[in-house]
Amino acid sequence: MIPLDVFGSESIAADLLEQARWRDGVECSRCRSDRTVKNGSYGPFQRYLCKNCDQTFNDKTGTIFAHSKIAPRKWLFSIERDTITFGVSSHPAFPLYQRALTFMNA
């Protein structure tokens, strides 16, 4: 279980999302190339440029968080609460949460 204070700030939640998502390396959200470079930031999120297709993307692109107005920190809170209460969450971001757990226990 992730300690709740981990979600104390949006930038910490963003870091967690970044590490959970790219555990196997950053990959382009369009062409799946791993020829990517860091390219500034998008709010608290890292932004990347794909050198294969020139697509820019960030840690949220292609995830449940991409078009959500609700901050990832709040999603993570609600998943954590479900997990404590029910042992599992039906939230679409639950797999990402589980990856975050795996990462943090590693």
Ligand SMILES: [Zn+2]
């Ligand atoms: Zn690409």
